[in-house]
Amino acid sequence: MPSSQLASRLRLLVLTSLILTSLNLAGCGSDGDPSDSDGGPPRDASPRDASIEMDASTDVDASTGEDASTGEDASTDEDASTDEADGGDGDPCATSPCENGGTCEADDAGGFECSCAPGYTGATCSEEIDECAPSPCQNGGTCTDGPASFTCECAPGFTGTRCETNVDDCAGPSLCMNGGTCVDGIDEHTCDCADGFGGDACEASCNGSIITAAASGPWNAPSTWGGGVVPTSPAGIVVIPAGITVTIPSGLTVRTYACSRVRVAGTLVNQGDLTIDGHLLVSGPNPAVAGTFTNAGTFVLRGELVSTAGASGLAAISNAAGATFTTYGPVQYNRFGNAGTFVIARGATHCTTTQSCSFHNSGTLTIAAGAVLVTTLPSSEVATNTGTIINRGTFQSDHLFENHGTFESSGRIGLVFDLEVACRFTNRAGATLTTTGEVELYCPMINEGSMTNRGTFVVQNVRWAGLNNGGTFTNTATATFANRNDLENGGTFVNEGTLSNQAGGDSQQGFSCAGTFTNRGAFRTSAPFRIAGGGAVTIAAGATAEVSFPALNAGAMELAGALTFRAPQGSLQNSGSFVQRCGGTITSEPGAGGVGGNAPTIEPCP
Numbered sequence: 001m002p003s004s005q006l007a008s009r010l011r012l013l014v015l016t017s018l019i020l021t022s023l024n025l026a027g028c029g030s031d032g033d034p035s036d037s038d039g040g041p042p043r044d045a046s047p048r049d050a051s052i053e054m055d056a057s058t059d060v061d062a063s064t065g066e067d068a069s070t071g072e073d074a075s076t077d078e079d080a081s082t083d084e085a086d087g088g089d090g091d092p093c094a095t096s097p098c099e100n101g102g103t104c105e106a107d108d109a110g111g112f113e114c115s116c117a118p119g120y121t122g123a124t125c126s127e128e129i130d131e132c133a134p135s136p137c138q139n140g141g142t143c144t145d146g147p148a149s150f151t152c153e154c155a156p157g158f159t160g161t162r163c164e165t166n167v168d169d170c171a172g173p174s175l176c177m178n179g180g181t182c183v184d185g186i187d188e189h190t191c192d193c194a195d196g197f198g199g200d201a202c203e204a205s206c207n208g209s210i211i212t213a214a215a216s217g218p219w220n221a222p223s224t225w226g227g228g229v230v231p232t233s234p235a236g237i238v239v240i241p242a243g244i245t246v247t248i249p250s251g252l253t254v255r256t257y258a259c260s261r262v263r264v265a266g267t268l269v270n271q272g273d274l275t276i277d278g279h280l281l282v283s284g285p286n287p288a289v290a291g292t293f294t295n296a297g298t299f300v301l302r303g304e305l306v307s308t309a310g311a312s313g314l315a316a317i318s319n320a321a322g323a324t325f326t327t328y329g330p331v332q333y334n335r336f337g338n339a340g341t342f343v344i345a346r347g348a349t350h351c352t353t354t355q356s357c358s359f360h361n362s363g364t365l366t367i368a369a370g371a372v373l374v375t376t377l378p379s380s381e382v383a384t385n386t387g388t389i390i391n392r393g394t395f396q397s398d399h400l401f402e403n404h405g406t407f408e409s410s411g412r413i414g415l416v417f418d419l420e421v422a423c424r425f426t427n428r429a430g431a432t433l434t435t436t437g438e439v440e441l442y443c444p445m446i447n448e449g450s451m452t453n454r455g456t457f458v459v460q461n462v463r464w465a466g467l468n469n470g471g472t473f474t475n476t477a478t479a480t481f482a483n484r485n486d487l488e489n490g491g492t493f494v495n496e497g498t499l500s501n502q503a504g505g506d507s508q509q510g511f512s513c514a515g516t517f518t519n520r521g522a523f524r525t526s527a528p529f530r531i532a533g534g535g536a537v538t539i540a541a542g543a544t545a546e547v548s549f550p551a552l553n554a555g556a557m558e559l560a561g562a563l564t565f566r567a568p569q570g571s572l573q574n575s576g577s578f579v580q581r582c583g584g585t586i587t588s589e590p591g592a593g594g595v596g597g598n599a600p601t602i603e604p605c606p
Contacts, residue, residue: 099125119148134478138163157187178202190302198257206259208236216245220252238262242285248272267292275300282315283308296320301327307334339363350374359383367393375401402426409435417443417464447471457481469493487511494518501525519543531555559584567591574598
């Protein structure tokens, strides 16, 4: 018990004793003899036992009359151990609030700041930074996050810290015989054989024979071929005439060497396993009869495929559902259709002529890194994708292309204007286009579906270039979008990265918004920027917008971020609504026009 409380109780006991003594004396009288009382035993003049009148264990506060035992005991006062997290001595760092090796430092306001160890972030360093976002690993490598670091597990054929190097599969002693040249691939090599030789290592000699199909039938049946001789790998020339269909049955493997030629004026159907190291020519005898090659099995082209058109007939190449078609050499197609798996592993695939080509993909088409696909069609034809296109190389269209399915690109998409035929790329409603690579427009692109840019997107400063968005377009935090001619938004456009509306081009039109534009990143405009009557623009908290050219708002504008007008032309003529939210700021450089017309409505802060 504290000493002050003990002294108080002793004083109370003494006072009680005196009062009782006084009462006893008063009851006896000052002049009477004790024996004159009621005849009982003499009354002890000593103080009564305190337990008779009051238990000393029950403390009474003289000033309040309250039981002191119910008062607040000093032992229950605020304990220093439960004070604020400052260790009781005013140091906010005493409890080590910074996690994961972070260093704490008190600030002037009585709080603290954490300096985080590499690999961590947040107010108390509790959040681990994901070094794999976005993935630094190239060429299909897999990223593994670590403290302030990452590691890449490379796909076969690649090496390096970021899997940036293609392993040279031709390194070391010569892998090709008889004067053949080794060609490096992805985790493989091929041999470009000298004339007269063929095989994987150019080990076989070609015999120069010519074998012609005499009747429709299986490839491996002697009755199919003139003279009853079934073509073998070293055969010089294999001919399938018009009106004859030769089928490679399921389970049969056929290979022709680089020194061989296969000429199809009729029909060749592969249901088995066909590899052509040399030359495959598909050509009809006249415009009314098409030479046809249909793959329903597994086909590998290591040489060259050419299909003719026009006066030579409408040749058709098709890959059936469930089939696999892989090319390592150049392909010239006339009528192309893929419903299976088509891989352009190397080389360029393009149309033979603009007079009669067609292109339709309903399967999965992959353009490998370094490979090229060009869809060049006549004005009466539209190249279409209703399946999936995966582009890791280069996709180029200079005529009409429509995506009705899925288009994923980590390579380059180029739209090149052709003065002879209108050029346009349309992403239809329900379709998706996602790019982590590069998109360069020299002619119009129309979006009715969903488009996501995680790479670089450029509308070039030529008369016909432009993006017309009527669907949803997202420019992510890591992406860059540069409009140098015409950007029209009638749908939903979200910028989380960097968006620039730049001056350039003699017919430059700028950025027109009749839909919804939300900026959560950095937006800079040095060209016309117009918000139509039904348009809505939001500059979100934390976002920035810089205006260096006169802008017009006839719709609705909301500012929660930072808006800056650059001299000498930066201005906004506002005839619509403009709400400046709490936290939103407007800055005008000296000489800039600032906001004219309707003044912004300023939202008060709480």
